[in-house]
Amino acid sequence: MVATPWDAGGPELVGRDGDLAQLTEVINGVCAGKARTVIVSGDAGVGKTALVRRACASAPPDALMLIGGALPLASVDVPFLALRSAFRTAAARVVGTLPAPELSGDARPDVLVQIDEWLTAQSRLRPVILVIDDLHWADQSTLDVLMYILAGPGDRPLGVIGTVRTGEVRPGGALHQWLADIRRLPRMDVHRLGPLDRPDTEAQLSQLLGAPPHQSLINDVYTRSAGNPYLNLLLVEGLTAGARHLPAGFPPDLKSAVLRAWRGLSAGARELTQILALGGRAASAAELRAVAGSAVEPDGVLPLLHLAVEAGLVDLAPDGTYWFHHPIIAEALEQGLDAGERRRWHAAFAAVYERQLDDGARPDAAVAVSLADHYDAAGRPADAYRWALTAADLASANGALSDALRLLRRTVQLRAALPDAVEQPRDLWDRLRAAARESGAMAQELEAIEILLACIDKAEEPLEASHLMVRRMHLQLSTGQAFFPMADIREAVRLSAATPRRWEHALALAELVHASMWHSEPGADALAYQALALARETGDQRALSYALTAAAIVANTAHRFTESRDLAAKGAVEAVRARDFWAYVHATYWTGNAQDPWTSAEYADLLCRARQELMEQGAPHAYISKIAATEAASYLAVGAWRECRAALRIALSLDPGPMGDVDARLTAARLAQLQGRHDEAAVHLARADELYQENSGYLNLTFDAIRAEVHVAAGRPELAFTAAMAGATGPGPAPTMCEWLLPLAARALADQAQRARDLGDPTAELLVAAKELEQRFPGVLHERVGHAALYNRQVAAFELLYTAELGRVRNEPGSAAAWARTADAFGAALLPWEEAYACRRAVELLLLQGHHRSPRAAEFLRRGLTLATDLEAVPIRVALERLAAHARIPVAPVTATPLTLAARLPGLTPRERDILEFVVAGRTYGEIARGLMISEKTVSSHISNLLRKTGAANRVDLARLASGAGPVSNGSA
Structure with a gap:
């Protein structure tokens, strides 16, 4: 039986998870036997009908759904109009001999009783949900019937859901009074549906346009629609995903809808x-x-x-x-x-x-x-x-x-x-x-600085020119126009040196150290401490913040990590005092670099606290967004993808500016490809490319590694290899996510080699490429900063991954052991995405080499499947499920033993019953030992006792006995 006559298809409901959960809870309560009523109210176009439609579509199939709607009739009054439409098609779906009430005549008092009795009779047979859409147009007879129904017994599985447009409820009118009266009834709720927020508006526009839109278009739409879903739809009608702004004027349909009243x-x-x-x-x-x-x-x-x-x-x-x-x-x-x-x-x-x-x-x-x-x-x-x-x-x-x-x-x-x-x-x-700086409008601030620098005579005003050039360097980086141009910062130092005891000179020296680090320029160490001494002498908080962080960079590269952490933390404090939030973000990153790798939960938590401090300080959202986007990347790396998604939402809750936008886009692309949404990943990456030109040169961003990941996951290994090598061979120090680059390059070669072997094509050129790659890069790239033991374990795991992928290019025998070691290493390194991937490769090779009954194959398969399921890593999960089905390896979770077990198999100890749960789930001795934190020898002893007590010949018989299927001994263990 069809649950509802409404079409449950159409676009996905955006931004209404909480609202949908509340409405679904009402329907579930009705199905559990209790009468419930909910009125969904909100502005025109906010999505009331779509929400109710989606909730009704998820109702149990045996529920009787009666859907009706009122109409804005002007010249005639049709009694019970909304109820007529609800009952019109009921005859084909009702149970029993009692027909739906006839509502063809005028309104009569006895009709209220007839309708109520019919609904009660139907509710005795199955749950009934009566939906009346657009109650603000309902005639008085319909409202009277609904009042009578709502005042009825509370122990019948009858639910009533109505939608009301708030702008149509006139003070003192019939509907206003009716709503006031029903609010006093029991089991009655009013759910106010508000507009979408900015991230949900972006999600809706992505759905309407087929791809994530530009932030400038989101700003235009959200400013005009205030998050109203219907207005969003009308505003972008006819636009493409590449549109950057709304066209001038009003679309005709939008103007008609807005000015109707x-x-x-x-x-x-x-x-x-x-x-x-x-x-x-x-x-x-x-x-x-x-x-x-x-x-x-x-x-x-x-x-x-x-x-x-x-x-x-x-x-x-x-x-x-x-x-x-x-x-x-x-x-x-x-x-x-x-x-x-x-x-x-x-x-x-x-x-x-x-x-x-x-x-x-x-x-x-x-x-x-x-x-x-x-x-x-x-x-x-x-x-x-x-x-x-x-x-x-x-x-x-x-x-x-x-x-x-x-x-x-x-x-x-x-x-x-x-x-x-x-x-x-x-x-x-x-x-x-100054106003642009305070508001975080980086593009406008940069424009003003360029004009001011063109007005200034640098010989007459060298200090003003110097500090404007330093700020320009920051803004060029933040807007994707340049990555620390060394000529400019050296010129700023030269200009400020004319008055060497000033804060402007301390600032320029500090940022020369910062830029030199990214360009691997020598000789900056002494300048850092010169800048710090001068900044302290001048007492300028802004210069002191940058100088402290510059000294932290020098201490970090010299492996004086405690000193580096303390200096950077002080730099963050001075940045807050100076209200220089660029300096605060800069200092926060270096505080983290001295403690934990960015690929750690601790680093993510540090950024979470920093983001909260920025919010408390009233910082412009552009800086909050940048911190939140990096926080999201850290949470994603450690597998906390829900926290990642929440941080991305914060980053995009207002206009993130180019700095936060590109970081958020890259992380969104990585999350999408890891979970198998390859088209979405490609679009996010394309938007990031648009935001930052010549992006491989931005070593603090993750363009090349994520581009390689997206290409290899989408089956484009040639492009993946090119992207990975672009990142690995670029000038300057290793970029962020450098540890991934060479394993991704090797994986791209391995995928090409596997494809060639499958097609019977030659692999000689690929083998040569793998040899050249290994000769040029004997080991993986790694960052020069940081000292944490966790980072060292992560680098070691990537080394194993690199070696294992090169072995896959060469189709080396015995590679399963290498992949098993890689999976274990990533488990120790707390990088679950890579651990799940390594488990998949280990299982593939174990099964390929004929180890179908190997305990190791089963353990790695179930381990990888558990990880992939938790991470919602769909490609890995699907691949492992197929391998499990092919090899007939049980993957069911360990569940509590049935209560009837004690009667069926009496005399078992609690520990034996625990072990029996694992046996029923098909677990190996090693998995049982790790699950119960006992030795494998102890597991073997317990299973021997179980076989003796039950008379089972082997573990298969034992599992069948425990599950009530009976023994079918074949003599194999």
Whole structure:
């Protein structure tokens, strides 16, 4: 029997896991025998119907689903309309002889009883779920029937689910009163469905466009839709995944959907709401009365606003101001005015706000921002410039940094047309640079710095030029434009050396040390301690932070790890004091480098704490995002993929900026390919490539290793080899994830060799390539920093992996032992993805070499399968399941022995029953010993006792006896 007539297909429900779980719990409660009611409320387009549809699709197949919906009829009133549609197709699905109630006539009191009795009769036979969609359009007769049903017995398996559009619930109306009444009934819940957040909006857009979108497009959509799923769909209709911004204007379908309720207002209410929309912010009735003037009758402003509130278009705030329920309504209304009307109303708003300030009172930031915006839109540049300067100061003081940055950019643009303005362009750009730095707008800060450097005479202002060049180096790295250009940082040191006792010189020296480390330039050690001494002498916290971290780098490379950790930790403290969050991220990474490898849970936890501190400090999200993205990469490396996914969500919860975005994309690509979503991985990698040009040169990022992983997992070994070698042979020190590069190159050759052998093609060239690879790189690459024992174990495991993959190229006999050692090494190194992969290769070779009955084959198979299942590593899990089926190796988990065992096999000790559980699951002596933490000799002794007590001939018979199947001895153990 079909559970629901609704189509359960369509796009995947995005961002509603918690909501779906709550609704599913209601349905499960009904199926368990209890009456339940839930009303799902939310704005139009938020996804109420889709949520209910998906929940109903997961109901048990024997449940009777009755789905009906109300309609927005205007000229006729059809009693019980929603119930008619619910019962119309019930005849084909009901059980018993009692037919569905006939609802063809007028509303009658006895109909309530008939419907209730019929539902009760059906619920005695199976659970019943009655769904009424769009209750806000339901007629009074339907509401009365539902009230009667909801007030009925609570011990019948009958559930009622309704959806309500919040904007349609009028205060004092019939539905408003009905909802108030049913809230007092038992077993009644109201579930408010809110909009999607930014990460879920990105997920929906990825689904709609077929690939993850650009962050700039996500920003455009989320700003306009505020996370409404239906508006998201309409906004991107006709776009491709490569679109970077929304086109200008409104798509026709979107405008129609947004303004549907507005068109039902009176002419006066429509005009007044357009004026409110043009105001750009919440306004009181008195302000609107002053602005509207003769366009609206003074006594009519309040009634017209009340009409807009009742229509669900406008909300009345507690402070008595009015603004639109959804921001896109204001945008649509504003676009409906012609240019002349806009200038007229903008000038009117500006005049009203100016009159409010006639008493000389200092304006608040919101009023100043509005004045700047209105004068600019009214075509009065001098007034717009004056107020933009004032508003930028007030916005900065209030922490509204995005407003301040926007207004400062406007002053720069307006200043060009105002020759008499007092402020110099350079001063404006300097203010813009400072605001961009505070808000984390790296691209805008970099633009301002480039303009300022072009204005500066370096001979006259060497210190200013020096510190701007250092900051430019940081921003070029963070926006993917350059990786520590040595010529620039040396020039910054030269310029600042003209005044050598200044903090600017200490900063330049410290960052020369930092850049030299990445370029393997010698001679930086002495400069680090010179920079540290000078920074301490100047007392500048920013310079001191960078100098402490530079000294930490030097100490780390000299293997003075305790000193390095302490210096970097102090650098992080000074960075917070200076509110230089680039320095904080920099110092945090080096604190971790001195303690644990980034491929450790401890490192991930360190970054988690650092991210929390950045959030507490109110740091721009670009820096929070960068830390969160690296945190995600660390959690992924150690197999904590759920924590990885949570950290990625934080990274992308707001605009991450290019620095966090590229890191998050790379980790998302790696997670996707490890779990078998190869198309998703390729798209994330492509987006990362777009963000950072010439990306192989960014040694702190993982482009080449992840690119090689994605290619090899997708069956493109030639491309994987090229990517791995690009990373392994690039200039400078080994890049992040360098340990993976050579094993991936060898794996790519091995996959090609295996393919050639399968097709009967020659492998001579591949064997030569493997020999050349081994001669050029006798061992794997590893980082020069860090000393942790865990990292040493990880490097040793990668060495074994490299050797095992080279052996696979050559098809060496006895390779199974090498893969077994590799799996054990990765287990000790706490790298579960690689351990699972090595287990798979070990099992393949053990079975290929005829070890079907080998305990080692069974142990590695079950071990790898357990890991792959926990990691949701689908490709490895599927491969191991196929091997298990082919070799007939049992993989069922060890479960508790049935309670009837004591009666069936009396006289067993508790330890013997424990061991019997493992025997039933087909485990080897070694697996039993490790599972119970006893020796294999002890296991053998217990099994001998079990055979003697039960009379079983061998372990197979023993397992059959324990499971109740009876003995079938064949004499084999």
